Amino acid sequence: MRPVPQSSSETFDYIVIGAGSAGCIVAARLAESGTARILLIEAGGADRHPFIAMPAAFTYAMSMRRFDWGYVSEPEPGLNGRRIDCPRGRVLGGSSSINAMAFVRGQPADFDGWAAAGLPEWSYAQCLPYFKKLESFSGGENEFRGGSGPLHVLQPRYSTPLNALFLEACREAGHRISDDTNGARQDGFGPMDQTIHEGIRESAARAYLRRARGGNLAIRKHAHVTRILFADRRAVGVEYRQAGRLHEARASAEVILCAGAIGSPQILMLSGIGPGAELSRLGIPVVRNSPEVGRNLQDHVDISCKHFTHGPVTMTSLLKWHRKPAVFLQWAALRSGGGETNHFEVAGYIRSDGTSGRPDIQICFIPMLVGSQGEVISGAHGFQATIMGLRPYSRGELRLKSPDPLQPPALTFNYLSDARDIRPLSDGIRRYREIVTAPALAGITGAELAPGPEVVSDSDLEAFVRATGKSTHHPCGTCRMGSDERSVVDSSGRVRGVAGLRVVDASIMPTICSGNINAPTMMIAEKLVDRIKAEQHEAHQLAAVAQ
Structure with missing residues (x-):
């Protein structure tokens, strides 16, 4: 039997579920009117922690259960049965408070593809104004970049000369060098924009919530939404757990679900919206049979290529235990040094088959040798790059294991289940090898640590991809x-x-964007909150006419 709420119900105009990349924007923008009453509900706590604020410490924040939901996939057949971590932020700012701070818009063709599939208002031309609206770009405002938005976006100053040498090697290997891969065109190699401002992570919470003024925005932290409440098939409020008690809140206008690609479909299904037969088997009353809830799950896969170097020319020494206190103290005192960057400062977008067509891989250079959790993997100096397939064909799904809202759902991404996803990663290794053997790096590049010089054939490269491929932490598409x-x-x-x-978050993406998805998620929120405001204005006008 479901517990009876132990507090009287409060009423707001809007209830926003999830204070992540989208939810912070939606709540803050709706509160700008000064009149609408907004409740923002977040399952996690405050974001004031040095591991969140310090850019180089993101791997620590991502691995701390107090900030992360701790999702893990089911065994993935395409990755040799391995279970893959799926970190999602459980803190103010959501995943923008624990991610790697890469700001990548994707390709214009991504959004034009949405438009061609029946969503004409989502063309690139209609999305670009919202990309510009959300950002203050360190390179200045122009036709493609914003200069006065809440989110500071930094074009990095290279923290090591190795980045410039890598770019020169890219040029020597025949690739375009770009001043701005978030500008007129994505293809080419250049600076990788960061959501960092004055040496501090610029999360959605820092950019939007801390700018919010007035008493019309209430924030409930450590509040876990258990279900959406309905009356005659209309959402009228939410039920949530906080401090061991069950509470209710009512919404006179709308409930807006911004819990992300995992949380949003889970909450919909717990509330009776999803595959009807599955919900009935779990004893959940069906409000709306919507079979696609939880389906269409997409994510990017990446692999890492690693090389030793001749001499101490990389940033690897910063990872040694006796160096870390000094790095932290310099960052804490001056917001400078090895702690002020995510160390992802150069990236490129190319065709893996070597042609000049639309880029299908991202190559991100890292001037140090680290493991997937930021750990030291060798005492020697070295560098590496991640190679990410941009537009996977594989699709997965999310299912409820239980009607208990505190139980995580079952995640099956089906990584690399479509054979077409293998070739870009395998060929990407070949393209990367061409770059690191170019003259600019010839005196620096040492032995290949991974995949290893013996891994050359298509079958050997595929085996390496399946054995080491991992999530790039970009789940989307489930609503x-x-x-x-x-x-x-x-x-x-x-x-x-x-x-x-x-629903306003990455879960509504029809297809994944060609790059890291945090920037497109924030664009979606800016665009749809404008739509919400317009609909609210129209409703008020109609009500006035009716009177």
């Missing part, structure tokens, strides 16, 4: 936006078949 009736939400994020409920 697909579309114009067809099977889609979970429409082009405005409204959940089909019910009223008063909207």
